[in-house]
Amino acid sequence: MQFLDRVAKSPESEAFRYPSGDSWESLNWKQSGEQVSSMAAGLLSLGIASEQRVGIMSNTRYEWILADLAVMCAGGATTTVYPSTSANDTVYILSDAECRIVFVEDETQVKKLTDHKSELPHVEKVVTFEGGADGDWIITLDELKKLGDAYLAEHPGVIEEKAKSIAPDQLATLIYTSGTTGRPKGVRLHHKSWVYEGAAIQAQNILDESDLQFLWLPMAHAFGKVLLSAQLACGFASAVDGRVEKIVDNCAEVKPTFMGAAPRIFEKAYGRIQTMQAAEGGAKEKLFHAAFAAGLEYERLKREGKSIPMGLKLKHGLFDKLVFSKVRARFGGRVRFFISGAAALNREIAEWFNAAGIVILEGYGMTENSAGATVNHPDDNRIGTVGQAFPGTEVKIGDGDEVLLRGPHIMDGYHNLPEETARTLDAEGWLHTGDKGSLDADGYLTITGRIKELFKTSGGKYIAPPAIESKFKAICPYASQFMVFGAERNYVVALVTLDPDAMTGWAAENGMEGSSYTEIVNSDKVKEMVGNYVDELNGKLNRWETIKKWQLLDHDLTVESGELTPSMKVKRNVVEDNHKDVIESLYA
Structure with a gap:
């Protein structure tokens, strides 16, 4: 299994960094492995069997990641629930998935379950990251680990044995798409899907053990999960904090080399910087606008393969010191690139960041294909496109210019919804995405919108x-x-x-x-x-x-x-x- 292989390969390297009060603490891969083993054994002691579902209701935090890894090491399947999901939808998801155990973040999430306990007959145990226990239905994370340690004492080597027995096409994750219409649909994804995603990103040769990721994305979303797969494959460390309002401050403090984000984060950062400069007014605002005018022209000429006049080169160098370096410093000053996904990124905003020396690599995918299908590359970032297909992924344009995908990352289907599955997956294994797009001669995909929109x-x-x-x-x-x-x-x-x-x-x-x-x-x-x-x-x-x-x-x-x-x-x-x-x- 990816995780145990990474623990064996990089035991003393940093794995996860997390906020603790006003500072950050970290775990190396060996320490993470020990915690995951205790939690996985705890799940086995509670009777979790292959492919049985375990829910996680929490904001992004390192415990979320360890719980997810523990579920998979125990042979179970993680069912993700956003902490913002209503109580009614939460009950629907946990019931539809037949979750036997649920990890919850705090008392707010516990209340959703206790208020509807009679509607959750499958849930046998609730494990809290924060908050107390009732000695019966609800236990703490530490209590789960103690159960696990006792189980490991009686069954040494059980986690390695269980991990080796997991088949590639065994259910690993059940992600309920939030959906813009109707009830959430459970997307069934295999172990091989996540292993493929990690290997495909590793094959891009853009990330390695020297990188540091800032991870804030909701782990209940496939984009967050695919970044975890990339971490296991590439071996970099992740600083984890799901508080959206802290993203920019955390970047300045942590100094990551890359981060994944939805376009809304870039829009907000762009808007904030623009309004701050407008408030400055005078010479500073004029300098700011002159810098970006020069930066955009400089990058346009570079992109078109044209020579850059010496005057523009000199101006660009000066503006880089006076303006662009300050923009980069807001994100820690070490970012090599951002990865944008989950929705379309505006081209003008991408070009603006690029002019400041902050590369945003736009990618494309959906929950139904484990999040990653195409991505741009730092050495050939074609702004306005979502890049080329991952190695092993097939992309083609179908009827009505619909984007179709095929590969080892495609879902098994929608949970308990055979008719919906048949409408989305055809007999040849192509996933009908519902997105309208086009491919250029070099295989770069451009998404032009949702067909239904x-x-x-x-x-x-x-x-x-x-x-x-x-x-x-x-x-x-x-x-x-x-x-x-x-x-x-x-x-x-x-x-x-x-x-x-x-x-x-x-x-x-x-x-x-x-x-x-x-x-x-x-x-x-x-x-x-x-x-x-x-x-x-x-x-x-x-x-x-x-x-x-x-x-x-x-x-x-x-x-x-x-x-x-x-x-x-x-x-x-x-x-x-x-x-x-x-x-x-x-x-x-």
Whole structure:
């Protein structure tokens, strides 16, 4: 098994770093192996058998990772649950998966289970990372380890034996896709899928034991899981902290060499830096904009293989010291590249970071193919594409320009949903992704949107909302969400939400400090500002795509409101239904 092989190969090397108070502590691979063995043996002592499901309900933290590794070492299958998942959906997932044991982070997650215990007949034990026990149904992580140590004393070598007995096509993970419509669907992924993902990333020769990852992504998401597979294959260390609000501060402190993130993180960082410079004003703001104008031109010429004039080279070197180095320092100053996935990254934002010397490698995949299918390479990063296929992955464009995938990472199917599986996996093993895309002559894939998200106006013109929406976020540093509607209508409209953190800063600079979010976004000054950004957007769009009317919402979208999935994707149908009266008024 990947994990035990890594422990044997790099016992004294750092494996995981985690926050402890105001500092960080770390575990090497040997120490991690000892903890995982105790936890895995504890699961065996509780009767976990091959492919039986064990749930994990927690934010990203190193205990999440150790629990997941323990489940797999015991031959079980991890079932992931976002901590933000509602109690009803949590009960549905744990019941559908028939989880026998559940790891939970704290009392908040425990309460979801205790309040619905009668609906969870399969759950025999709950193991807490934090909080107390009841001596029966609920035990602590330390108590599980003690059970494991006692079991190991009676069955020495049992973990190695169990790991060796695991077949490549044995169920390893059941990830319930958050889904933008309907109930979550359980995606069945094999051990061989994760081993392949790690090996495919290792084969890119872009990561090794000298790297340090900052890992904040939700481990309940396939993107987080695939980065763990990469760590086991490549041997680098990971600093782990799932607190989203601490990402930039943690990067400055930890000084990672790479990090995976969803586009929203880059959008927020971009917006924050832009607004900070605007607040500085004067010579500093002029220097900032001059630097990025030069940086973008410098990178464009490089990308096109053209010679760079000596004057531009000298200016670029000066701006690198005065401006770009400070942008890089916000992320610790050692980042070799970021990896962006889970949604489309706006090209202008990618080029902006690239101009500052921060490379963002966009990749592509979905839960149904274990997260990784294609990725760009630092030596040939083609911005606007999601790169070439992993070694061993096949990509082709099917009917209606749908992207199809095939390879050892493709799911076994949807749990208990044979008809859904048949609609998604064809007889030849191709996964129908539902994404629209194209391949160039060199095999670089470009994603142009979700097929279901495309709509046609009453004038017969097709609109791809994500393309328009991402352009607005690149223009407006205060934007959180920009949602485009107009199916079978004679023009396109938009609903807009602004980032609460960014608007707090705006309010302080514009005489509205202390005002509520609703008061701020309803002010004439904010409406005028947003209107100017919409006008700027319209100047970049085809006539039939332009936003004729728009409305600011008095709240940002949240997971709790049901308008965002736990992986921060907009539930477009929920938003449209919740605000149908507002949308209708834009057509009045």
